[in-house]
Structures are given as C-alpha cells and as structure tokens.
Amino acid sequence: MEEAGETKKIMYVNRKAPYGTIYALEALEVVLIGAAFEQDVYMMFLDDGVFQLKKEQDTKALGVKNFSPTYRALEMYDVEKIYVEKESMEVRGLTADDLIIPVEVKSNEEVTKMMTEMDVLLNF
Amino acid sequence: MKFGIMVNEGPYTHQASDSAYNFVAAALEKGHEIYRIFFYHDGVNNGTRLTTPPQDDRNIVNRWSALAEKHEIDLVICVAAAQRRGIADADESKRNGKDADNIAPGFRISGLGQLLEASIQADRMVVFGD
Numbered sequence A: 001m002e003e004a005g006e007t008k009k010i011m012y013v014n015r016k017a018p019y020g021t022i023y024a025l026e027a028l029e030v031v032l033i034g035a036a037f038e039q040d041v042y043m044m045f046l047d048d049g050v051f052q053l054k055k056e057q058d059t060k061a062l063g064v065k066n067f068s069p070t071y072r073a074l075e076m077y078d079v080e081k082i083y084v085e086k087e088s089m090e091v092r093g094l095t096a097d098d099l100i101i102p103v104e105v106k107s108n109e110e111v112t113k114m115m116t117e118m119d120v121l122l123n124f
Numbered sequence B: 001m002k003f004g005i006m007v008n009e010g011p012y013t014h015q016a017s018d019s020a021y022n023f024v025a026a027a028l029e030k031g032h033e034i035y036r037i038f039f040y041h042d043g044v045n046n047g048t049r050l051t052t053p054p055q056d057d058r059n060i061v062n063r064w065s066a067l068a069e070k071h072e073i074d075l076v077i078c079v080a081a082a083q084r085r086g087i088a089d090a091d092e093s094k095r096n097g098k099d100a101d102n103i104a105p106g107f108r109i110s111g112l113g114q115l116l117e118a119s120i121q122a123d124r125m126v127v128f129g130d
Helices: A023-037 A047-053 A068-077 A086-091 A108-116 B016-029 B041-047 B060-071 B079-085 B090-095 B113-121
Strands: A009-014 A040-045 A081-085 A104-106 A120-123 B002-007 B033-039 B075-078 B107-110 B124-128
Touching (some): A023 B079, A040 A108, A047 A068, A081 A108, A104 A108, B002 B016, B016 B041, B016 B060, B041 B079, B075 B113, B079 B090, B079 B107
Parallel strands (some): A009 A040, A009 A120, B002 B124
C-alpha cells in the first residue's frame, strides 16, 4: 500500500491483560492496519500481555467483545513471528498449550536481545 | 535526528503527554526534526479544544497547538481511537451525524497508517505511555 522504500524490523510489545483496559484491542488494530506496510513484523507478549493469547476466553459477564479469535487471523496478514516470554507465562501458570495460536517461547534474556535488534518498538 | 512521537495517554491523568511535550520541545531546541506526533488510545484527548484547566495550571492542549504552529509539526489523532472517545473535526462530525466538533487547532484526524509511516520514516520512534 504505502511505498516507503525500506523495510524495518518493527516489534509490537503487548504487556497488558486483554480486558480491563483497551490497550490490547487497540494494539491489535495497529498490527492489522500495519500489515499493509509490509514491514518485518514481530509480536511479543509479556507480563499480563500473555493472557491476550489465552484459549477459551469468555467475556459474556464483562459485556465486552471477545476479540481473541482475531489473533488467529494474524497469519493471513503475514504476521507470523509471534513470541511469548517464558518467565511471564511461568509465573502465571501458563504453557504454550494454553494459547490460542502457535507461538515461539523466548527467555527474558532472549527477549531483551531481540528488542535490541529492532528498529522500532511500539509498546502497548 | 528525525523523531517520530507516539502519545498514548490523555492529558492531566497521566504524565505521558507532559513528558512527550518536554521531549519534543527539548529535541527542537537541539535542532532535531519532529516528523510527526501521533496520538493514540486516550492520547486523542490531547486534541480537544474544549479542555479548560484551572487558570493556574498548564493548558496541555493549547501548548500542543502553539508548538505545532511555531514549528509546523504534524499532530495526528487516530480516527478509530477518536471516534470511540468523541474527538471529531468538522468532517468527522458531519460524517457520523454529530452536532458538534471539538478538534483543537493544529491537529488533524487520520488513520493508523500515519503511525506506521512515521515509524518507518523517522530515525527514532519514541512512545510515551503507561
């Protein structure tokens, strides 16, 4: 869509729980729109952000939309580099099997290294 | 250096927009370029001209408008975030059948593509948020 003439490594850092605040939902909107720019996109989930990918989310009692199925669509947008921080999952009692999409699990040290290799970090 | 700026929190509740303003002012002072400032999440509330703080407090919105006018800075409010939170220019207001608009001088409403473009074009993207 947009002819920028260069490709940057852009990491979306998702740190917040999916509900309670709007950060997760609006972050996902950025990722979906941003896909049109054909950049080298990375998605990182850490801290409470790991809950965004939890299977079987039920938001009926909250009265807000369960937007978690949208993460399954990321593949269609060519967003395939999806990472979850190991330590964040562990302290929350989660494993990769609890998540709605396949992810690559990275240690805190690896996450830090990846971040230093990015051109752009957008934090949500 | 060419900076892109993202402001993710509303004025007064959070420090983020003050920090962003101070950063931008300091960067300009040092001769750097500000490619664009993109307002997202509650950050869109930085762009309502109806803001009326007490007289002895800083006026965050007017401060952005003045900075934009003086240095010709592109202040962009995300349209999707703005619609949720009731920030509208005349076109948006008309399009959505509303009876008023409230965008402050120097701001414009546009899409998330503007954030991505700034991220790509700027040497550094700096995010101010929670």
